[in-house]
Amino acid sequence: MTAFQHHFQLLDAWLKTHTSLWQFDTFARLDNPWKNAYPELATYLEKESLEKESLEKESREGPSDSFYAQVFRLCPDLKSPLNFSELEMLDLTSERTLTNTMPSYVSAGIKGRKWSQIQAFVALTPKAESYVEWCAGKGYLGKLLAFQDNKPVHSLEWQKALCDAGEQEAKRLNLPQMFTHADVLKGEGELALANTHCAVALHACGDLHRELIQQAIVANTGKLCLSPCCYHLTKEALYRPLSQWAKQSQLNLRQADLKLAVKEVATAGAREQRLKQLELTYRLGFDSWQRSARQQDEYLPVPSIQKAILNQGFTAFCHWAAEQKGLLHLKADLPFESFESQGQQRCQQIQKLEAISQLFRPALEYWLVLDRALYLEENGYQVEIGKFCDKSLTPRNWMVRAERKSISSAE
Structure with missing residues (x-):
């Protein structure tokens, strides 16, 4: 059994054992969905009061170490079977050395954090005689590779305006980078993959990076280097495993479960976090109102909202939401105002439940990464x-690097 297979087996069994703690619909039920299976833990969460300041801090930083210490004391088996700190970095010498004195025109137009991500990704990208940049956007990743290696880069992107902008920039800098307007989900990248030595993709979402892996295998692409992202952005209602190991798993992952894999404490600013907290409270308060007003105990989804409406207060939000769902006629018999406190209470409960589900987030993401790694091995x-x-x-910092064994043995 390989290391990947062993890790997958451990995580798969652990995730399956504790499915009820992470595989549930947050808004669908008013009570704790797993309180009967984990009564001591449920009782602890009910007694654990979270003040407003604590809630705001936890939305930014995550639950405290003392919170999880108590959780593990009550349920020792909730500790992950793998120590993820031991899996932190690629145990390899950097493929290339990127100078910090690179001309500023190379990074022109790229935001600082994104440029730093690209530099870190390229530093561990295997050197090759040619590259295909998958889902390239304006080709920022390919631009750095072309500048660094002076090797041909073929950037594929389905938005023509981005292709045109990238092409213009490559010509301006006299880089060996060309762009093709292509819909890779329709197989329009296969020819490019068959004629390159290495395919790269930084944060290709859902079906896009799945297609890269599958098409590269068919095209016999020598090397792959990708960072998967947003596994839930897929047309499939249920996750379709890639590897034989994942196909044998008893886990049935919905899009909501795949979203959990990438849902964690945000790096957004305090204002954005506050608005997110406020919107959650308002949505839950409105949900409590509509259940009473309609006399139907089921969740009613409400469309996305302009953040400016949140600044008008809870009543204004409910008026907007009721109008969206055709429920304004029920307002006279059941005013909105008294349901804001229910929204606050449910918001606290949901944050406690999500604090538990977050224990499984790293394992679920690694399970998905391993599925891709095992599939490539197979x-x-x-x-x-x-x-x-x-x-x-x-936070999406996993990298998968793959090279055909026949290529490496020939070298």
Whole structure:
């Protein structure tokens, strides 16, 4: 059994054992969905009061160590079977050395955090004679590779305006980078993959990076280097496993579960976090109102909202939401005002439940990364996975590097 297979087996069994703690619909029920299965833990959460200041802090930083210490005391088996700190970085010498004195025109137009992510990714990208940049946008990643290696880069992007902008920039800098307007979900990247040595993708979402892996295998692409992202952005209602190991798993992952894999304490500013907290409270308060007004105990989804409406207060939000759902005629019999406190109470409860589900987030994401690694192994690749940068730079910092075994043995 390989290390990847062993890790997958451990995580798969652990996730399956504790499914009820992380696989549930946050807004669907008014009570704790797993209180009968974990009564001591449920009782602790009910007694654990969170003041407003504490809630705001936890939305920014996550639950405290003391909170989780108590959780593990009550339920020792909730500790992950893997120590993720041991899996932090790729255990490899950097493929290339990026100078800090790179001309400023190379990074022109790229925001600082994004540029730092690109630099970190390229530093661990295997050198090759040519590259395909998958879902390139304006080709920022490819631009750095072309500048650094002076090797051909073929950037694929489905938005023509971004292709045109990238092409213009490449010509201005006299870089060996070309762009093709292509819909990779329709297989329009296969020819490019068949004619390159290495395919790269930084934060390709959902089906986009799945297609890269599958098409690269068919095209016999020699090397792959990608950072998966947003697994829930897929047309499938249920997750379709790639590897044989994942296909044998008893886990049935919905889009909501895949979203949990990338849902963690945000790096957004305090104002954005406060608005997010306020919107959650208002939505839950309105949900309590509509259940009473309609006399139907079921969640009623409400569309996205302009943040400016939140500044008008809870009543204004409910008026807008009721109008969206055709329920304004019920307002006279049941005023909105008294339901704001219910929204606050439910918001606290949901944050407690999500604090528990967050225990499984890293394992679920690693399970998905391993599925990709195992699938590549099954199809003749030598694979390495690890973190290409610190979490503070981007939470989506897993990298999958793969090279066809026949290529490496020939060298």
